[in-house]
Amino acid sequence: MDQAYLYKVLRGFSDTGLPSQTWYIIIVVLMSIAALTIAILWYNNKEMRKKLNKVPSSWITDYGSIGRILDTALVYRSKIELSFHSSTEKRKTIPCSIVDVGKTINLELPISGKDGKSLKGRQVDCFFSVPTKHAGQVIFYRFTTTVTKYHPKGSNLSIASLMMPDHLEQTQNREFLRVSPPSRFYDYVNIIPDTDQGMKACLKYIKSKGEFSPGYIGGGESKTLLADISGGGVSLEVTSITNRRARALNLAKGQNFLVLLGLVDTGTRGIIRYLFRCKIRRFYLDPVQAKAQLGLSFEAQFKGFDEDSGKPSWVTLKKGGSREMDDWSYNVHLELYREGVE
Secondary structure (H helix, E strand, O other): OOHHHHHHHHHHHHOOOOOHHHHHHHHHHHHHHHHHHHHHHHHHHHHHHHHHOOOOOOEEOOHHHHHHHHHHHHHOOOEEEEEEOOOOOOOOOEEEEEEEEOOEEEEEEOOOHHHHHOOOOOEEEEEEEEEOOOOOOEEEEEEEEEEEEEEEEOOOEEEEEEEOOOOEEEOOOOOOOOEOOOHHHEEEEEEEEOOHHHHHHHHHHHHOOOOOOOOOOOOOOOOEEEEEEOOOEEEEEEOOOOHHHHHHOOOOOOOEEEEEEEEEOOOOOOEEEEEEEEEEEEEEEEOOOOEEEEEEEEEEEEEEEOOOOOOEEEEEOOOOOOHHHHHHHHHHHHHHHHHHHO
16 A cells, blocks of 8 residues: 555544544554454355355265166166156156166167267166165156167167266156055055945945955965055055966956055054055066066045935046145155164
């Protein structure tokens, strides 16, 4: 600073009647306040930039971690749901399986011909899940990448090579949270034909509070297991069922069935019993193992008996799904998460 100018300023201040030493103190205080203000503004600006550029907590960006997660998906033969990338709309997914993970991700797709060739160079979204070491707990992932190579494998299969993504995101390709509950979280699950006789059996189960339960549709040693559940529907596995019996029961995509659930409340209410009218959205029967896998959507929910007529009261479920099942799935998810943390 120009000493002559500073001396002139101080001399001007002295004309006011205050001692020069007092003005020195005032100037030092003012300069300190100015410096502190500049430092605060600089720090706030720096932190703001950090927040704007911060990677979401649900992202995995470490290359080694990404590789290990994909290797786990390969070991467990996790299904990959692939669709053409779109940020504004949902696209139809193609079920794939991982056949190799290295510098690229190689997927086996059930498509060929023009459909397969159209994948090359396209940006795609991929959803998959891997199980954790805790029974029933599954982690869902999503990534976006580009198809670099494609070649047919036989008449109905193809191999597509995908660039290794720069990050994985922990999220589900679903409208509702889905959970795969261990058997201790449910007391009973069954799928019943949607007939008058089937309805009577289901209502008897509800009225008797589980003392009466309908037999399993496979008969004999057959069982029905709860594979996963969400507010939108359930996935079931029916054991010991033959192809002939499945055809006789009309177990097929698009058919309506009744589903009974006896779920263990995560609070203090014990076992809560539900009845749904469902539509089969996915059906697969393995004739070798005599097992059927079904994916069903909740279409209507039994809400009790009408006070005046005594007839069953139903509520149609639309896009919102079943609030009770959504809440139960979320609570089970939290229970499993806490068990994994502790």
